[in-house]
Amino acid sequence: MHAWLCENPVGVEALTWKELPTPEPKAGEVLIEIKAASLNFPDLLIVQNKYQMKPPLPFVPGSEYAGVVRAVGEGVQHLKVGQNVACLSGTGGFGTHTLAPAALCMPLPDGFGHVDAAAFIMIYATSYHALIDRAALKAGETVLILGAAGGVGTAAIQIAKAAGARVIAAASTDEKCALCRELGADETINYSVHTPQGTLRDEIKRLTGGNGPDVIYDPVGGDFAEPAFRSIAWRGRYLVVGFASGPIPNLPLNLPLLKGASLVGVFWGNFAKNEPKANAQMMQTLAGMYLQGQIKPVIDQTLPMSELSKAYAIMGSRAVKGKLVLVN
Template sequence: MQAWICDNPVGPQALSWKDAPTPTPKAGEVLVAIKAASLNFPDLLIVQNKYQMKPPTPFVPGAEFAGVVEVVGEGVTHLQPGDAVAAFAGLGGFGTHAVVSAALLMPLPGGFSFPDAAAFLCTYGTTYHGLIDRAALQPGETVLVLGAAGGVGTAAIQIAKAAGARVIAAASTDEKCALCRELGADATINYSHGDLREQIKTLTDGKGPDVVYDPVGGDLAEPVFRSIAWRGRYLVIGFAQGSIPALPLNLPLLKGASLVGVFWGEFARREPKKNSAALAQLAGWYAQGKIKPVIEHQLPMSELKHAFDLMAARQVRGKVVLTT
């Protein structure tokens, strides 16, 4: 097999494409021939040694991928060679093959393309867990999505609309806002200019959003939390802006609001039955055409470093997918 190897986590420039022995799956594992892998923000952090998980070197980055089962290990009965699968395994995706725990694999229904599947589990799993499970989003409520043109942001627009919510999508350019409207957003905010709080106030008739979906963090968090509705739920998804905000704790008190952490990977590990049910719902919505990953860039696996450059420059709408 071949893979991008991280020997020294100082950034994407240190990755190298190398030959490696094709691994043999152990009991409970599966060898997957990778057809497509997607880039997520934690993939950038992990090769910069900035992520909470710090794997020993050398390692193959790439948390999310899709492909075909080649070999099943002892005790694996629900998968067979030739099955199409998707995985969010944390590592191993940026190569031609990976060994994965069978429990982490999602069998793909017919009609699910490998690029879509590679861009599906993390963004849609995270977003469903956040909006439906953690925020208990109800039809008719208003959701404000920050970073709405990114991977999880575009998923949040689609899932919130599928759940019957009103969506206000906030992004950094007019072009990104236009994409959000194409995906079904009811209103948009370009937060690179104008008074963000005033725009939120106007679009919610002074009430504020019931749910805030925030994968951005940074200096947007406090003004947005100050704008949240009574009993609002503020979902902490990630910190794409780079800095982790600190909020005065009197704000949730005064608003009767909740600050809610969303860690889908840990949820999937601790509550696998609930996660499987969520993924089944999402697969159904995909088949019905209600949700579909936005893939702006589909590149060959050899262009991984260019893909990282696009992500670091915040030039990606939706997801970047790499194919073998």
């Protein structure tokens, strides 16, 4: 097998493509021949030693991937050789093969391709857990989605529309706003025009008739959080999904008090760990939604696995719409 090896986490430039012994799965593991792997923001942080999970060195980055089971370890009952699966294991995806815990593998139904599957678990599990489980989104409610043209943002648009919500999508360019409308967004906000320090709050107010959004989905953080929260509706739910802009915001706690609003943390990984049965049921629901055409990952582009450094550069430029996928 071959893989991109991180022996010193000082950045993307330190990754090297190396031939390694193909491993044998231990108890509870499967060997997967990787067909496609997607690039996520944590994949950048982890090779810079900036991610909360710090795997022992050396390691192969690549948190999310899809492929074919080539061997199964002792005790694995629900997967078999030749089966198509997707997996989000945190590392191992940027190569030709990897070992994965069988419990983390999602069996793929017929008609679920590897490229879509490699870009599926993280964004749809996060967005469904956020909007449906944590926010209890109802038909007819209004959702404001920040960072709406990114991976989790595009997934959130589709899930919110499937739930019957009205969607306001906020993104940084007219091109990204156009993509959001193609995905079903009812209104868009270009926040390079309506900036957090400028008219963002006024525009949210205008688009909601002064009532504010019932749910705010925020994977961005930074300067966007306070003006967005100040716009929220009475009994609104503010979903803290992540901090893609960098800084973690400091919100005055009088704001939830005055609005009767909830500040809701969204950590899908811990949900999956603490409530595995509920998570498995959710993933089944999402697979069904995919097969019914209700949701489908937005693939910005696919690149050969050999062009990982180019993929990282594209992601770092913040020009990506949806997901980047590497293929073998």
